Amino acid sequence: MKPDTNNSKADEVAVVCRNSSKLWHIPSSVASIDTDTTEQKLFEKETIIVPFADDLAPYSIKSKLSKKRKWFIIFIVALQGFLGPLSSSIYIPAVLQVKQSFQASDTAINATISSYIFTLGLSPLIWATLSEHYGRRVVYLSAAVIYLCSTIGCALSHSIGLFIALRIFQSVGAAAAQAVGAGTITDLFDIHERGNAMGLFLLGALIGPVLGPIFGGFINQFLGWRYIFWLLTAVGGLTLFFIVFFLPETSAAILKKKALASSEKTKTKDSKRAKLETHILFQKNQTTIMQGGVNEEANDSFTDGIACSSSSITAANSFSTSTSFFTTIITPIKFMFKPVVILATTPYSMAYGFMYFVIATLPHELQHHYSLTSYQVGLSYLTNGVGNAMGAYLSGKLSDRALNKTQESDKNNDSKANLEARLSPMWLGIILLPIVLKSIWFFVLYATVGLGVGFVQTPSNTYIVDSYQSHSASVMSAANMLRCISAGCTPLVAPSLISAIGNGWSMTIIAILSVLSGASILSIQHFGYRWRNQ
Structure with missing residues (x-):
């Protein structure tokens, strides 16, 4: 020829x-x-x-790893994802001591929290791009090293300016798994298995803000606030150890690229x-x-x-x-303007913001009304952590079951056409949040807030990952950005709002907003399939 x-x-x-x-x-x-x-x-x-x-199937490792190995990989990724939310709240009970140590103003101390959360939202946009070009493992390793070095710097710093700068770098290192973790789940699990995997992975993001104040309260009261960052250093070092020795590259696209490069060399x-x-x-x-x-x-x-x-x-x-590279780096930003991503993440972003609203105001309220000590304030976050864990686990199970049930009744057996079925468990969270926010029993309220947030989070993130599987890291970084905007703003608004209208009306406004967020889920369940295919 x-x-x-x-x-x-x-x-x-x-x-x-x-x-x-x-x-x-x-x-x-x-x-x-x-x-x-x-x-x-x-x-x-x-x-x-x-x-x-381009057929990536021969390079996928889904069928090459045992079930135990897959879950151990998800555990490692979830551990790194746990570091971000944990580090954001662990020293909240020690804010007064940090302020006295640096002789800083209230504005400067608040900047150490807000700058961390906003960076936690922005950084995944970069990490997601790097993971699609250089692989998941390189990103996890780089982020773990940055986190470890900056956390050691926080423990040793003696000026508020240096401390804020190191907190920003700490957030950069802690943010990678927030976006790349969803890509790892897509690499390892088929569509009907991802609900459970996503539930475990997102568990870290939910219980991190809750367990942080518990550990921080005890450490601050008995050892001092600097030991909080030495504890984070130990956890970061353990995570780096697991990544170096037990975390393989999972991206089929990167594995193909390496295989072709190796073949070319020979x-x-x-x-x-x-x-x-x-x-x-x-x-x-x-x-x-x-x-x-x-x-x-x-x-x-x-x-x-x-x-x-x-x-x-x-x-x-x-x-x-x-x-x-430029095309890839703006991909997450494009996803932030897609109707499916905006509407699917709205209830979760609002619920996450509500949780940080409570987290930021709880120490002051408990110390002012009940004269609790630092570690007692930390223990009050425990019920929310239990609720978060239960919500993330149960909603993952229910999300997979809803999808499988719909797929079984579909004659065409097209799971991608029925992805909106995943969102059904979110209604439980949307209903629970406004009810318990008006409850008079504190510990029941706080535990069920966590349960409601957990029920909203897992189906939402699993749905958008399934909708855009080839860009799972980018779409998760976009969702993470929207979530962190909400979580970063509510602590800044909370003191002024409570001071102006009181706790009762503040919780009433939050409850109303939670109910209204259900309109987003209703819209996706009716029009999501059309929007996904536009």
Whole structure:
């Protein structure tokens, strides 16, 4: 078969291999053909990229890992995801001592909390982009090192300015798993299994803000606030140890890229030899043409030599250049404006903000009304942690069950067409939050707030990941950004709001907003399939 040519450009060639319908990537450094003049140009510098179908299934590790190994990987990722929310709240009971130690103003101390939370929302936009270009493992390792170094710096710092800067870097290191973790779950689990995996992974984000004040209260009262950061250093070091020795690369796209690069390295000598042989065959063919005949065997060998040697040369390179870094980095921002992402994350973002509203105001309220000590204030967060854990676990189970039940009744057996069924458990959380926010029993209230947040979170995040599986890290970073905006703003608003209208009316407003957020879920359940396919 003769090569397919482009007459408009003599240096751009796409060659079709004999007995094959695939288009291969052919560098014009191998050949360039102009059929009008039979002019042949060899060994130029440019490369012609002809797209071909990309099948990542052979490189996926879903079927290559045992169930226990998969869950251990999710545990490692969840542990790193746990560090972000844990570090945001663990020293809240020690804020007064930190202020006295640095002789800082209230504004500066509040900046150590708000800057951390806002950075926790922004950083995943970068980490998600890096993970899609360089892999999950590289991102986890880099983030763990940054977190460890900055946390040690926080423990040793002696000025409020340095402390704030190190808190920002600590947040950068702690933020990676918030976005990349969803991509790891997509790499390891099929669509009907992700609810449980997402529930375990998101458990860290839910119980971190709750367990933080408990640990922080005890450590601050008996050891001092600096030991809070030494504890975080120990947890960060343990996480880094697990990542280094037990966390493999899970991205099928990155594994394919590495496999092609390895194959290219081993075939370099063969490729050079093939180029030389192709050049010799071409010269023989040219001689035959000039003598008035055509050597078909030499011509066919020439064509096959170009196609087969060229494909191995450029396959790995074409993969890495198919999507520009700039295009990838703005992908999460684009997701923030998609109706499905906005509406699916609205109830969760609001619920997460409500939880931080309570977390930020609880120490002052309990110390002012009940004269509780630092560790007693920390213990009051325990009920919320129990509620969060129960909500995340149960909603993951119910989410998978709802999807599987809908899929069984669907004659077409198309799980992607029924993804909106995952959102059904969110109604339990939306109903629970406004009821308990008006409750008069504190510990029942706080435990059920956690339960409500857990029920809202897991189905929401699993749904958007299933909707955009090929961009799971980017879509989760967009959702994380919306969540952290809410969580960062409510602690700033809470003191002024409570001072102006009191606890009762503040909780009433939150309860009303929680009920109204149900309209988002109702809209997605009716129009989500259409929006996802636009």
